[in-house]
Amino acid sequence: xxxxxxxxxxxxxxxxxxxxxxxxxxxxxxxxxxxxxxxxxxxxxxxxxxxxxxxxxxxxxxxxxxxxxxxxxxxxxxxxxxxxxxxxxxxxxxxxxxxxxxxxxxxxxxxxxxxxxxxxxxxxxxxxxxxxxxxxxxxxxxxxxxxxxxxxxxxxxxxxxxxxxxxxxxxxxxxxxxxxxxxxxxxxxxxxxxxxxxxxxxxxxxxxxxxxxx
Amino acid sequence: xxxxxxxxxxxxxxxxxxxxxxxxxxxxxxxxxxxxxxxxxxxxxxxxxxxxxxxxxxxxxxxxxxxxxxxxxxxxxxxxxxxxxxxxxxxxxxxxxxxxxxxxxxxxxxxxxxxxxxxxxxxxxxxxxxxxxxxxxxxxxxxxxxxxxxxxxxxxxxxx
Numbered sequence: 416x417x418x419x420x421x422x423x424x425x426x427x428x429x430x431x432x433x434x435x436x437x438x439x440x441x442x443x444x445x446x447x448x449x450x451x452x453x454x455x456x457x458x459x460x461x462x463x464x465x466x467x468x469x470x471x472x473x474x475x476x477x478x479x480x481x482x483x484x485x486x487x488x489x490x491x492x493x494x495x496x497x498x499x500x501x502x503x504x505x506x507x508x509x510x511x512x513x514x515x516x517x518x519x520x521x522x523x524x525x526x527x528x529x530x531x532x533x534x535x536x537x538x539x540x541x542x543x544x545x546x547x548x549x550x551x552x553x554x555x556x557x558x559x560x561x562x563x564x565x566x567x568x569x570x571x572x573x574x575x576x577x578x579x580x581x582x583x584x585x586x587x588x589x590x591x592x593x594x595x596x597x598x599x600x601x602x603x604x605x606x607x608x609x610x611x612x613x614x615x616x617x618x619x620x621x622x623x624x625x626x627x628x629x
Numbered sequence: 630x631x632x633x634x635x636x637x638x639x640x641x642x643x644x645x646x647x648x649x650x651x652x653x654x655x656x657x658x659x660x661x662x663x664x665x666x667x668x669x670x671x672x673x674x675x676x677x678x679x680x681x682x683x684x685x686x687x688x689x690x691x692x693x694x695x696x697x698x699x700x701x702x703x704x705x706x707x708x709x710x711x712x713x714x715x716x717x718x719x720x721x722x723x724x725x726x727x728x729x730x731x732x733x734x735x736x737x738x739x740x741x742x743x744x745x746x747x748x749x750x751x752x753x754x755x756x757x758x759x760x761x762x763x764x765x766x767x768x769x770x771x772x773x774x775x776x777x778x779x780x781x782x783x784x785x786x787x788x789x
Binding site: 426567584 | 670768780784
């Protein structure tokens with residue numbers, strides 16, 4: 416079971432290189448990270464997976480973007496969440512692995528229909544620590560409400576969750592212990608956090624029936 | 630005033646946290662204000678008032694925060710939401726929790742730059758290079774205030 420930070424943005428988008436983020440991730444208790452826009456590899460014992468983020472207004476655009484070479488090379492494909500119809504459609508796209516930025520959407524944008532489809536297709540919903548750590552006041556309250564709502568849907572339908580720091584700097588990375596504490600704010604148990612942190616491993620290497628190669 | 634006997638004093642817990650970035654000269658009062666702001670915005674005045682957090686030590690890149698026993702988990706979560714100290718970007722990483730300051734002092738491993746600081750130029754900007762153990766390299770923009778920082782490794786610096 417690999418403990419993975421599901422999304423980091425290394426230099427030049429952020430101020431820390433992927434190697435430095437990997438060193439810090441190892442010290443914070445992670446086995447692997449998903450780096451957006453990086454080639455991947457292995458740095459100081461931490462596996463770096465390639466990630467690609469698709470920000471689109473319509474599903475047609477998502478279908479076009481998933482065919483781009485950079486996205487096809489990626490180990491994990493993220494799509495920014497949108498309105499209710501977009502989210503329902505995007506979880507049914509085969510190439511999409513994770514729906515992210517759910518905290519920035521309107522209430523009920525990710526509903527029971529999308530949750531059921533996500534569970535059937537094995538599409539994960541990302542819980543970013545950035546809004547809890549960096550926002551204050553009503554914006555953070557709204558993010559906590561949204562995460563609590565996603566958690567109740569996850570308990571009912573069983574779709575995977577991922578947890579990311581969304582870090583653009585080593586100063587924004589948080590340890591596994593801190594993440595447990597932060598997730599407890601919206602009612603996530605320790606076991607659920609551990610399962611969510613190991614979801615990326617199950618997404619990149621899903622359980623499949625044994626195949627005879629010969 | 631006669632002090633309270635030990636059995637009547639409230640039980641305390643002490644949290645040791647590391648200050649990032651390395652080499653940041655953080656003032657104890659500024660750290661306290663950042664911790665209180667983070668804790669109050671997360672848990673509210675009532676909960677923070679009962680937790681009685683206080684910064685009792687801030688030296689060598691570490692900070693010790695005191696709180697009432699039973700509230701140490703909440704205060705540790707609040708420390709994770711600290712983003713800045715005195716308007717400078719910073720983070721607090723919880724290292725250990727203990728009932729005595731002495732036990733925490735044993736956990737302190739000061740991080741000092743490995744060699745003399747050098748200079749490097751990226752584009753039009755000059756940076757001062759600070760090297761730390763485990764091949765970590767911090768680049769701090771040359772200037773007076775609000776300098777940009779970059780966090781590299783030795784290998785990254787050689788590539789550029």
